[in-house]
Structures are given as C-alpha cells and as structure tokens.
Amino acid sequence: MNVFNTNDLTGRAAPGGWTGLFASQIEAMDFKPAKPDAFMAELAGSDLGPLHIARLTCGRTTIERGAAQIAHKTASTYLLMLQVRGEAEVSHYGNTATLGEGDFVLCDSAAPLKIRFSGDVETLILKVAASTLKEHLPSPEGFCGRALRADEGLTAAAAAMALNLFGRLEAGLSLHYQDRVARQLLDIVATAYALAFDTSNARSSVVSGRCAAVKLYIEHHLRDPELTPCAVAAGTKLSTRYLRMIFASENETVSAYILRRRLEQCARQIADPAWRGHSMTEIAFGWGFNSAPHFTRTFRDRFGLPPREYRRLKLEEEGGAFGARTRRAA
Known part of the structure; x- marks a missing residue:
C-alpha cells in the first residue's frame, strides 16, 4: 500500500504539488482548495488485480478534469467513486449528483468532470480499464454521473465489499486471490447498477x-x-x-x-x-x-x-x- 500526503508540501505549493502526485496515481485533475495555505490531503492506494483502489481524504476543495487533461489521455479508463464520509457534488456527462455516505458515482476519464467537496471527506476510488469494466457492465456510459444510492438494491453490499477489500489490502492480501476478488467486486457493482437503473429504463x-x-x-x-x-x-x-x-x-x-x-x-x-x-x-x-x-x-x-x-x-x-x-x- 502506497501512502502519500501533503505533510511534505507547504503553503501555496501544496495544491500544485498534490495535483501532480494525484495525476501519477489516479488521473490528471486540478485541485482548487478553499484555503490553499492550509490544504491537507492523503492518498493511500494499491493495485487489486485489474483494479487500482485508493482512499482519498481531504478538506473542502474543488477538483476539475477538463479538456487540457483529457487531451493527454492515452488509455480509456473509468473511475468508480464511493463516498465514505462527508458529501460531494459531482458534475459529469451533463448530470449533477450530490453524494452522501455510501453512494457511488461512475465517471469516464474521457469526459469533463467536476467534484466539489463541501467539507472534510473520505472517498474510495476504483480505477478500472474500460475494456475490463465492460466485461461486467456492458454499457457503462449510460450510468456516468448518476448517483447510485446507498439504500438501493445491492449498493450497500457493494460498498461493504469495497471497503473490506481496501482494509485487507492495507493488512496484506495475498496476490493469489486479488484478481478473483476484484472481479467479484465488479460483478456486484454491475448488479447494483442493473437493479437500480435497468428495470426503469426500457431502452436498449x-x-x-x-x-x-x-x-x-x-x-x-x-x-x-x-x-x-x-x-x-x-x-x-x-x-x-x-x-x-x-x-x-x-x-x-x-x-x-x-x-x-x-x-x-x-x-x-x-x-x-x-x-x-x-x-x-x-x-x-x-x-x-x-x-x-x-x-x-x-x-x-x-x-x-x-x-x-x-x-x-x-x-x-x-x-x-x-x-x-x-x-x-x-
């Protein structure tokens, strides 16, 4: 498990340094904290089979991914975000979703994205290649920017499994099981989306x-x-x-x-x-x-x-x- 924080970044250099660090681990995004001089954040992450799973904790800030960052994108990936603590407002694919604790949102790295954290938050981020995700969720584009609520279908079970796996990675999860459990997690997430949205959507x-x-x-x-x-x-x-x-x-x-x-x-x-x-x-x-x-x-x-x-x-x-x-x- 790799852990990065802003302790080594001071003053107004912190947001810029953190932006570069976040890009190297997740995706290129601009961090715009409410109070740059007091910006504090931590990112702890590890690979889990075909996934990269990371926990982001930070204070009140706005995160944006725009045309400049997207232009340098080489591989097609998706980010699945689970709001563990605090609230977030996510604008993506023409949708605006307000996330509470236990809610998920799916984001396409090829599309503009804006995330606004209104206070101290903890967010779990799963990064997955588009080709891998589509093996479990064939049309992920239709779900981007839409909140998957904690009280719908299997959402709570998917959240519990994601958090449990992250905890096991921190403790040291055997490589022998990582690919298998990662795909089981993708299966339960895909089923949660199907239960929450597909039954009310008659379109092919x-x-x-x-x-x-x-x-x-x-x-x-x-x-x-x-x-x-x-x-x-x-x-x-x-x-x-x-x-x-x-x-x-x-x-x-x-x-x-x-x-x-x-x-x-x-x-x-x-x-x-x-x-x-x-x-x-x-x-x-x-x-x-x-x-x-x-x-x-x-x-x-x-x-x-x-x-x-x-x-x-x-x-x-x-x-x-x-x-x-x-x-x-x-």
Whole structure:
C-alpha cells in the first residue's frame, strides 16, 4: 500500500504539488482548495488485480478534469467513486449528483468532470480499464454521473465489499486471490447498477450507449457557438431524425440539453469567487452564447434571477458559510 500526503508540501505549493502526485496515481485533475495555505490531503492506494483502489481524504476543495487533461489521455479508463464520509457534488456527462455516505458515482476519464467537496471527506476510488469494466457492465456510459444510492438494491453490499477489500489490502492480501476478488467486486457493482437503473429504463443498451456518446460529444464542444443539433448529428455521424429519437426518452430535446448545460456551466462560474473579476458577458460567451440579452433572459428563466443578482446572492452565501466555519473552528 502506497501512502502519500501533503505533510511534505507547504503553503501555496501544496495544491500544485498534490495535483501532480494525484495525476501519477489516479488521473490528471486540478485541485482548487478553499484555503490553499492550509490544504491537507492523503492518498493511500494499491493495485487489486485489474483494479487500482485508493482512499482519498481531504478538506473542502474543488477538483476539475477538463479538456487540457483529457487531451493527454492515452488509455480509456473509468473511475468508480464511493463516498465514505462527508458529501460531494459531482458534475459529469451533463448530470449533477450530490453524494452522501455510501453512494457511488461512475465517471469516464474521457469526459469533463467536476467534484466539489463541501467539507472534510473520505472517498474510495476504483480505477478500472474500460475494456475490463465492460466485461461486467456492458454499457457503462449510460450510468456516468448518476448517483447510485446507498439504500438501493445491492449498493450497500457493494460498498461493504469495497471497503473490506481496501482494509485487507492495507493488512496484506495475498496476490493469489486479488484478481478473483476484484472481479467479484465488479460483478456486484454491475448488479447494483442493473437493479437500480435497468428495470426503469426500457431502452436498449445500444440506444443508451449512443445517447451517452452524443452527450459526451456535446460536453467536449459546449463552448463552440456553432454547436447545434445539426452539428451534433454530423459530428457523431447520426441522422438528425435518429438523434431526436434517442433523446425522446430523455424528456429533453437536443437544443434544450445544450442550452441547459451551457447555463449550468455559466452558473457555476458566476457563483465561483475565483471568477469574481470576470464579467457576465465574458463568462457567457466563453460557454458558447453569442447574445448577452439572450443569455440574461434564459438564465433568469432557469434560475429565477438575473445573472448579477445570482452572483451577489451566491457570493453572500459563500461568505456566510465561510464565516460560520471560521467561528466553529475558533
């Protein structure tokens, strides 16, 4: 078991050093802690047959994987995250999932990912090659970014097994059994997903996979102002008619999906203190809008407030939450 922590990283060098360390063990991601000078984290991990399993503990921070990191990706992998302690908000594949203790989420390393930890957390991460995962879960794309709740089906059993195996790795698990137990874990995770989602989803795995591929294409091109349903159809080599068909069960058109995702990304940046110095127009145009009045109108329709008022409210909430945490620490 390899254990890494920030004890040897001091001050504002810690987040940057930790980002490089995390990339060498899991995947390339940017760590943006709420308090860089006091950033503390630990990563303990080991291979388990075809898996790499690691436990991440850290304080309040935001983790992002974007186009720059994805561009250097060579092998296709998935990350299965189990929230052991604390809460996380995961934005991935056009979904936003709030995870509580015992919840899972599956993430595709080829797609943009944002994780927000609101406080001290402990998260178990299983990294697996796409080819290996698909032997157990044939269409993983259809589950990415969706929370697998602790109280659904076999989720609790999958979580207990994952934690038990990690504990045994810490104590020293014989190599003779590692491949076998890793695949048993993947089997129970796949069954948990099937029980939680497949029974309520009548679509074939082919259609689900194509819908996920379309969403992934949209995520990669969301900043392009020329992104339209016709452009998506051309880029994914599908007819516009078939594109409408695979989105029919989503209760959302392709155009509505693109607009929603752009608005959600704008809202996150508007609410982020790090983007305080950027104008609404700059943020909106950065996410593919080309009309400030259209952006303001659609933003108000979705969030109930104009962008400037939304920023003011969110920054006040952030300041109040920070003040409360400071008083508790004192």
